[in-house]
Amino acid sequence: MSTRTVIPMGPQHPVFPEPLQLKLSLKDEKIVDVAPALGYVHRGIEKAAEKNDFTQNVFLVERICGICSFIHAVCYCMAIEDIMKIELPPRANYLRVIWGELHRLHSHMLWLGLLADSFGFESLFMKFWEIRERILDILEKTTGARVIISACAIGGVRRDISDEHLQEILTVIDKCEKELNGIIPVVMSDTTVKRRTVGVGVIEKEKAIHLGIVGPVLRASGIAQDARMTGYGAYKYLDFKPVVEESGDCYARAVVRAKETYQSIGLLRKAINQLPSGDILTKYKGNPGKAAAVSRVEQPRGELIYYVEGNGTKNLERVRVRTPTFSNVPALSKMLPGMELADAPVIVLSIDPCISCTER
Amino acid sequence: MTQTDTQPQEKQFPVLEGAENITIDNLTARVKKLDEEGYRLLTATCLDRGEKYEIYYHFDKDLTMLHLRLLVNKEEEVPSLSLIYLCAFLIENEMKELFGVKFSGLFVNYGGRLFLGEDSDITPMLKCVDC
Amino acid sequence: MSSFDTSNIKSPWILHYDTGSCNGCDIEVLACLTPLYDVERFGILNVGNPRHADILVITGAANKRSARVLRNLYEQMPDPKMVVAVGICAVSGGVLHNCYNVLGGVDKVIPVDVYVPGCAARPEAIIDGIVLALQKIPEKRKLLKSREAKTA
Numbered sequence: 001m002s003t004r005t006v007i008p009m010g011p012q013h014p015v016f017p018e019p020l021q022l023k024l025s026l027k028d029e030k031i032v033d034v035a036p037a038l039g040y041v042h043r044g045i046e047k048a049a050e051k052n053d054f055t056q057n058v059f060l061v062e063r064i065c066g067i068c069s070f071i072h073a074v075c076y077c078m079a080i081e082d083i084m085k086i087e088l089p090p091r092a093n094y095l096r097v098i099w100g101e102l103h104r105l106h107s108h109m110l111w112l113g114l115l116a117d118s119f120g121f122e123s124l125f126m127k128f129w130e131i132r133e134r135i136l137d138i139l140e141k142t143t144g145a146r147v148i149i150s151a152c153a154i155g156g157v158r159r160d161i162s163d164e165h166l167q168e169i170l171t172v173i174d175k176c177e178k179e180l181n182g183i184i185p186v187v188m189s190d191t192t193v194k195r196r197t198v199g200v201g202v203i204e205k206e207k208a209i210h211l212g213i214v215g216p217v218l219r220a221s222g223i224a225q226d227a228r229m230t231g232y233g234a235y236k237y238l239d240f241k242p243v244v245e246e247s248g249d250c251y252a253r254a255v256v257r258a259k260e261t262y263q264s265i266g267l268l269r270k271a272i273n274q275l276p277s278g279d280i281l282t283k284y285k286g287n288p289g290k291a292a293a294v295s296r297v298e299q300p301r302g303e304l305i306y307y308v309e310g311n312g313t314k315n316l317e318r319v320r321v322r323t324p325t326f327s328n329v330p331a332l333s334k335m336l337p338g339m340e341l342a343d344a345p346v347i348v349l350s351i352d353p354c355i356s357c358t359e360r
Numbered sequence: 361m362t363q364t365d366t367q368p369q370e371k372q373f374p375v376l377e378g379a380e381n382i383t384i385d386n387l388t389a390r391v392k393k394l395d396e397e398g399y400r401l402l403t404a405t406c407l408d409r410g411e412k413y414e415i416y417y418h419f420d421k422d423l424t425m426l427h428l429r430l431l432v433n434k435e436e437e438v439p440s441l442s443l444i445y446l447c448a449f450l451i452e453n454e455m456k457e458l459f460g461v462k463f464s465g466l467f468v469n470y471g472g473r474l475f476l477g478e479d480s481d482i483t484p485m486l487k488c489v490d491c
Numbered sequence: 492m493s494s495f496d497t498s499n500i501k502s503p504w505i506l507h508y509d510t511g512s513c514n515g516c517d518i519e520v521l522a523c524l525t526p527l528y529d530v531e532r533f534g535i536l537n538v539g540n541p542r543h544a545d546i547l548v549i550t551g552a553a554n555k556r557s558a559r560v561l562r563n564l565y566e567q568m569p570d571p572k573m574v575v576a577v578g579i580c581a582v583s584g585g586v587l588h589n590c591y592n593v594l595g596g597v598d599k600v601i602p603v604d605v606y607v608p609g610c611a612a613r614p615e616a617i618i619d620g621i622v623l624a625l626q627k628i629p630e631k632r633k634l635l636k637s638r639e640a641k642t643a
C-alpha cells in the first residue's frame with residue numbers, strides 16, 4: 001500500500017517512562033498494524049540467578065521490577081519454600097500480604113496518575129502521586145526503604161511491623177481513602193476522561209484467552225481470574241473476591257484498577273485486624289534439593305509465575321520468570337489496529353506496561 | 361515434590377510433579393484439545409539438558425495448573441503453538457533467541473533478535489560446558 | 492555572561508532516559524516532579540526532546556541495545572551536556588553486574604558528570620545530584636571553550 005507510513009514510537013517517548021518501541025503502520029491517521037520491538041532493558045537476570053547463591057537471589061529478583069519488587073521476592077521465596085518444604089509462621093504470611101497490598105496500592109495510584117498524564121490531565125496526575133507518597137512513607141517507616149524494601153526472606157520476612165506502625169498504617173490508609181474519594185470519581189465519571197477511554201482498545205471476552213492477557217486487563221474483559229483466588233499466603237483467610245468489569249475497553253481497565261485500590265485498602269484493614277502474633281521467620285538448613293516447583297502470585301499488573309529448579313547445590317539449575325506484562329504485550333497487536341494515532345499512548349498505557357519486568 | 365525419572369540419560373534431572381509427557385507429534389493435537397476445553401496458556405519454560413531441550417508448557421483453568429513436558433533433541437523442530445494461542449509467539453521467540461530452540465510455523469518471527477542487540481552473543485541461556 | 496549562559500543554570504531542563512533500569516529509580520526521578528518534592532520550584536523542567544535538554548538523567552545499567560540510543564541522545568543535546576547517572580545500576584552495574592547483557596555503568600558509554608548512588612536513589616539525592624550538575628556547568632563551559640580554542 002502506497003499510503004502506509006511506519007512510525008516508530010519510542011524508545012524514548014515522553015509518555016512512556018520506560019523504553020518500549022512500537023512500530024506503528026499508519027494509513028493516514030489510522031493504525032493498521034503494530035509490531036512491538038523490545039530489548040532496550042534486557043539484562044539477563046534469569047541467567048544471573050543461576051550464578052548466584054539462592055539466598056542472594058531474593059535481592060536479585062526484587063530488582064527485576066522496582067514497582068512490585070516485594071511481590072517478586074514473595075513469589076521466588078514461595079517456590080524455594082515449596083522445594084525445601086519450609087512451613088511459614090502465620091504472622092509472616094500476613095505481613096507478606098500487608099506489604100504486598102501496600103505495593104499494589106501505590107502501583108495502582110502510580111498507574112492512575114500516568115493515565116491522567118497520558119491524556120494531558122496534569123493536575124490529576126499530580127494529585128494521585130501526592131497520595132501515593134503517603135504509602136511510600138509507610139514503606140519507609142516499616143522497612144527503611146521507599147521503593148525496594150527487601151523485607152522478604154526465604155522462610156518468612158526479615159522484619160516485623162510494630163503495633164504502633166500498624167496503627168499508623170490504618171490511619172494513613174483511612175486518610176488515603178478519603179482523598180481518593182475526592183479524585184477517583186473524576187476518573188470514573190468525568191466526560192473528558194470518558195471521551196478518551198470508553199470504547200477505546202477493546203478486547204472481547206472471547207479473544208481474551210487466546211491473547212494470553214492477565215491481570216486487570218483480563219478482569220476488565222469480564223473474566224474473573226486473579227491468582228489471589230488460589231489463596232496463597234494469608235489470602236485464604238481474607239475472603240478475597242476479584243473485581244470484574246465487562247466492557248473490555250480502556251475505561252473498564254481504569255475502573256478495575258480504581259476499584260482495586262479500594263479493595264487493597266479493605267484487605268489491608270482485614271489483614272491488620274486479624275494479624276496473629278508469633279515468629280516471623282522459619283529457620284532452615286541446607287540447599288534446595290533436586291526438585292522443581294512452580295509458584296504464582298498476583299502482581300498489580302497480573303499474574304506472576306516462577307519456575308524454580310534446584311540441583312542440590314547452593315546454585316539453582318533454573319529460574320524462569322513469567323511476568324504479567326510479557327503476557328499482555330501481544331494483546332497490543334489487537335487493541336491498536338483501527339484506532340487513531342492520538343489514542344495510541346492511552347491504549348499502550350492501559351495494559352500498564354512494565355518493560356523491565358517483560359525483558360528481565 | 362518430585363519423583364526421579366527412570367530413563368537413564370536424564371537421571372540427574374528432576375521432573376515437575378504432575379507433568380504430563382508429550383512428544384512433538386502429539387503436541388499440537390493435545391494443545392488444541394486443551395484450548396477447546398478452555399485452558400489458558402500461561403507460559404513455557406525451556407531447560408537445557410545437554411543433548412536435549414526440556415520444554416514445559418504451563419496451562420491453567422479455574423485456578424488449577426496443568427503442565428506438559430516435552431523432550432526434544434536439539435536439532436529437532438518444535439511445532440509452534442502461535443496459531444492456536446496467539447500469545448505463544450512471544451514466548452517462542454524468546455526461547456528461540458535465548459536457547460536456540462527451532463520452531464516451525466512461528467506466527468511472528470523476530471529472527472532471533474527479540475531482546476539481544478545485533479552484535480550480542482547468541483543463545484546466552486545455554487549451560488556453559490566448560491565453566 | 493549572556494542570558495543564555497544564566498538560563499540553563501536558573502532553569503535547567505532535564506531529559507530522562509532509562510537504559511535498562513528496574514523502574515525503581517525511574518519512578519523516583521518522576522517522583523521528584525510531583526508535589527512532595529516538586530523540582531519545578533527550582534525551574535527544573537522535564538522535557539521529552541533531547542535538543543531542548545541541558546541535563547541528561549540516566550537510570551539503569553547500560554545494555555548493548557540501549558547504549559546505541561543513549562549515544563544518539565547524548566549527541567543530540569546542546570553543549571554543555573551535563574550527565575547525571577542515577578542509581579547504583581547506572582553508576583557501576585550494581586546488583587546486575589554479572590548479567591550477560593549488562594555492559595556496566597553508563598560511563599562505559601558516555602562521559603558522566605555526577606554519580607548518584609543508591610538503590611533506589613532517593614529523590615532528595617537525585618535533586619542534590621542535579622543541583623551539583625548545575626554548579627559544574629560554568630566549569631565545564633570553560634573547559635569546552637578552551638578546548639575549542641585549542642582546536643581552532
Ligand code: SF4
Nearest residue numbers: 513515578579580610
Ligand atoms: S539502582 Fe536499584 S532501584 Fe535503581 S534501577 Fe538499579 S536496581 Fe533499580
